[in-house]
Amino acid sequence: MNTEKTYANQLDQKDNLKDFRKEFYISNGTIYLDGNSLGILSMRAEQAVDDAVNAWKKYAIDGWTEGKHPWFYLSEKLGSMTAPLIGAKKDEVIVTGSTTTNMHQLVASFYKPNNKKTKILADELNFPSDIYALKSQLKLKGYDPDEHLIQIKSRNGNTLETEDIVKAMADDVALIVLPGVLYRSGQILDMERLTKEAHKRNITIGFDLCHSIGAIPHQLSEWGVDFAFWCTYKHLNAGPGSVAGLYVNQKHFGNEPGLAGWFSSSKEKQFDMEHTLTPAEDAGAYQIGTPHLLSAAPLLGSLEMFKEAGIKQVRQKSLELTHYLMELIDSELSDYNFTVVSPTDEVTRGGHIFLEHKEAARICKALKADGIVPDFRTPNGIRLAPVALYNTFEEVWKTVHILKQIMKEERYKRYENKRGVIA
Ligand SMILES: Cc1ncc(COP(=O)(O)O)c(C=O)c1O
Numbered sequence: 001m002n003t004e005k006t007y008a009n010q011l012d013q014k015d016n017l018k019d020f021r022k023e024f025y026i027s028n029g030t031i032y033l034d035g036n037s038l039g040i041l042s043m044r045a046e047q048a049v050d051d052a053v054n055a056w057k058k059y060a061i062d063g064w065t066e067g068k069h070p071w072f073y074l075s076e077k078l079g080s081m082t083a084p085l086i087g088a089k090k091d092e093v094i095v096t097g098s099t100t101t102n103m104h105q106l107v108a109s110f111y112k113p114n115n116k117k118t119k120i121l122a123d124e125l126n127f128p129s130d131i132y133a134l135k136s137q138l139k140l141k142g143y144d145p146d147e148h149l150i151q152i153k154s155r156n157g158n159t160l161e162t163e164d165i166v167k168a169m170a171d172d173v174a175l176i177v178l179p180g181v182l183y184r185s186g187q188i189l190d191m192e193r194l195t196k197e198a199h200k201r202n203i204t205i206g207f208d209l210c211h212s213i214g215a216i217p218h219q220l221s222e223w224g225v226d227f228a229f230w231c232t233y234k235h236l237n238a239g240p241g242s243v244a245g246l247y248v249n250q251k252h253f254g255n256e257p258g259l260a261g262w263f264s265s266s267k268e269k270q271f272d273m274e275h276t277l278t279p280a281e282d283a284g285a286y287q288i289g290t291p292h293l294l295s296a297a298p299l300l301g302s303l304e305m306f307k308e309a310g311i312k313q314v315r316q317k318s319l320e321l322t323h324y325l326m327e328l329i330d331s332e333l334s335d336y337n338f339t340v341v342s343p344t345d346e347v348t349r350g351g352h353i354f355l356e357h358k359e360a361a362r363i364c365k366a367l368k369a370d371g372i373v374p375d376f377r378t379p380n381g382i383r384l385a386p387v388a389l390y391n392t393f394e395e396v397w398k399t400v401h402i403l404k405q406i407m408k409e410e411r412y413k414r415y416e417n418k419r420g421v422i423a
């Protein structure tokens with residue numbers, strides 16, 4: 001491979017998405033590689049927040065129905081803007097809640113245990129919040145999570161085998177919830193095949209798309225996935241605590257949500273103030289209460305950028321960035337005991353790379369001191385996410401060379417090998 005910096009510059013010059021970087025606030029001298037934990041602010045997202053504040057200033061209560069983006073319809077509008085990113089129909093998507101509250105809503109709606117089927121299938125590598133939510137949903141239905149939550153085991157501690165998941169789809173499984181992309185190793189699960197296998201066995205299946213939305217294309221409707229949910233503060237760059245999203249396949253429209261509220265209502269009936277709910281005929285039925293407008297607004301700006309860039313192009317560049325990163329790690333860091341545990345192939349490699357090293361916590365501190373923002377995951381993981389919309393090949397090149405210097409000079413030894421509060 002070509003390890004010269006000039007090669008990185010050539011790749012940057014050829015990059016069709018390079019102009020998007022100019023729209024982001026990138027701190028001077030910083031190389032931000034943590035976009036899969038929190039994406040950075042774009043001018044368009046900022047503008048959308050300003051517009052929302054101004055609409056409040058100008059319209060007060062009338063902002064619900066007036067202005068450029070009337071608040072009463074904003075969740076649906078953002079849902080339809082999100083749909084192309086996941087291969088869904090417009091009315092199958094709604095922007096609402098947080099990842100975890102949406103998961104609670106969907107499990108409360110789709111987990112319907114009966115005499116024969118009572119178990120929920122998940123995996124042992126998922127983000128803790130999902131597992132906590134599943135356990136509490138089981139308890140609410142009177143089941144012991146120790147018996148009724150089955151967590152598929154990883155053979156190597158980092159990735160899952162489709163065959164192992166399919167094998168675990170036993171007769172007593174009612175519901176499956178899995179990540180689309182694993183938060184540590186970045187492995188993409190075969191959502192299409194898993195959905196097919198689940199449905200053959202009469203099992204409902206849903207996916208957590210936190211680490212896949214905005215990083216890879218999906219075809220949820222075509223695959224027939226029953227439901228999905230995600231956050232918008234990672235690859236979608238909508239800001240800390242931005243409003244999340246959910247997808248419900250249209251074959252499930254017309255049902256009552258497990259957790260109802262007046263925003264679950266059909267729009268026409270909502271202000272009739274009846275005590276009998278008429279649920280919306282689409283994914284809107286899975287909303288609960290008043291949308292968090294100021295935290296939803298930035299998505300208007302970010303999703304517009306995704307529309308212009310196109311998720312296929314985003315994926316293409318992301319694959320090139322992670323490929324380049326892995327090649328440089330291979331050629332430059334071979335003396336320093338790093339292990340890349342992310343899948344290397346293009347089918348199962350997501351938008352970030354996961355490196356293991358026993359000194360990972362303090363290597364991350366040393367990187368940060370040199371202006372590179374990685375993400376530490378306990379006990380020994382370094383996540384690096386070169387993001388298509390705002391990172392460059394030159395930044396990838398610099399990261400690996402700075403990391404090499406840190407290792408060569410053992411500069412990480414200046415720090416304690418312990419995580420900070422968050423990373
Ligand atoms: C896979 C996954 N699920 C859930 C969450 C958390 O959900 P919430 O947005 O509700 O905090 C995260 C990250 O925070 C995540 O990576």
Ligand SMILES: Nc1ccccc1C(=O)C[C@H](N)C(=O)O
Binds near residue numbers: 036037038127422
């Ligand atoms: N929501 C957060 C709030 C604070 C700090 C980090 C997060 C994350 O999102 C972590 C992320 N889910 C991860 O995959 O590590």
